[in-house]
Amino acid sequence: MTKIRSVGKVYLTAVFLILYAPIVYLMIFSFNSGGNMASFDGFTFDYYKEVFADTRLLIIVLNTLVIALLSAVISTILGVFGALAIDYVRRKRVKNSLLALNNVLIVSPDVIIGASFLILFTILGIRLGFTSVLLSHIAFSVPIVVIMVLPKLQEMSSTLVDAALDLGASRWDVLSKVVLPYITPGIFAGFFLALTYSLDDFAVTFFVTGNGFTTLSVEIYSMARRGISLNINALSTLLFIFTLLLVLGYYFLNQRTRKGLEVPK
């Protein structure tokens, strides 16, 4: 048994090493004065300086953040409406059809979402750029929010709502004072996921971005197609740290809300 266990440990360690190797590799070479990703010549901060001096790149970063925050907020609101709507429907067939439609964008390959949105925006006469990117990010985030919020609604006991109604609460009171506080963890999870999906998306954005407007993913793609430039490495190191903070922040937030919910029991 001990032999199997040590073999397992070696295997797992190898998987972890391989998973992190490219990321670490990128980070190390972001400090390479040699200017390539093959041999490490010396230590330099030049590429970081270049990244911070590049106003175009900073504007792109800002674009990406604005799109992510706006689309996450709007899709969270729409998604909560969606979850409430699906939960409210009583007929099983209607409910399942709504759920199936909801899942279409989650399971569709990005290329198809991108291509079909390109057609849609062209037909609607929406110019490709900020608006089209924002709309498509909202569109693919809504179903995710629904999926995160719906289980919370379903696990909520209906007696809570009944009690509130018996005590004379209006429909709006029930929603704002009973239902929404109860499903808040789901809403936060949905918002966070929408945010990361938007920050991460490349394929859909690539289709609907047009000429004047780019997000970070699209920019990285065009930079990488031109070949190796250590600016990308520096940028990716910064992004990695940012992602790490975001994930850790979410993790602790989650722990706290979970604890907060458990204490009153």
Added chain:
Amino acid sequence: MRNISGKNIYLIPYAIYILLFVVAPIALVFYYSFFDMNQQFTIANYEKFFTATYLKMTLSSFWYAALITFFSLLVAYPAAYLITKLKHRQLWLLLIILPSWINLLLKAYAFLGIFGTNGPTNAFLETIGIGQQQLLFTDFSFVFVSVYIFIPFMLLPIYNALEKLNPSFVYASLDLGASPWTTFKRVVFPLTIDGVKAGCLAVFIPSLSLFMITRLIAGNRVITLGTAIEQHFLVTQDWGMGSTIAVFLVIIMAIMMFVLGGQKVGASK
């Protein structure tokens, strides 16, 4: 929310969203697949899809997706199993998932250096006596990088399935004299098959449509359905043919989901 009287007002914004961003785009793709580059109605796109070039492309796209799915499963299943045996499994799981938060393009870009002619992989091959190889822009690098990217997506559902598995089944099997391998084959694997199916679904369909990896890593040598769609929409501007390929991709996806997922994806529990 059972006993509130009145209409389902929440449905209005959501229904508008569904019609505009789910139903309309699919309908439009289907509609556009019947038009040629001069906006003339035609079924030529479908005829073209059934010629040797496109069928071969579809087959090779399937072959690569199958390879990627197979290798992801091969790596991810044991890893998921081992994680369930660890003490701080939540932390380890987080560590496995963390790389999937990193932008996919950056990870692909890293491999440009790692697999490059003077990169560390070639240096390693040199030292062990195999000698320098052309690694970038080959089928191997495409499959390797794709597997690398998809491992977390395969691992997560399998881990969840293993986590739910009642250990007393395993003990019972071992007590009754089954070898660890038999126990795995007859008890553990069948009981976690839903996780495996979900993982395969999460890997297979996206690998049919990876176009950025083929461009960056495979140097246009590998053409998947996704690459072809991107090419038709953004390079040659032949939206009709692009839509036709998209229609087939949707059909393939639906079949895959029917075979692997059953009604699970659509139905509520």
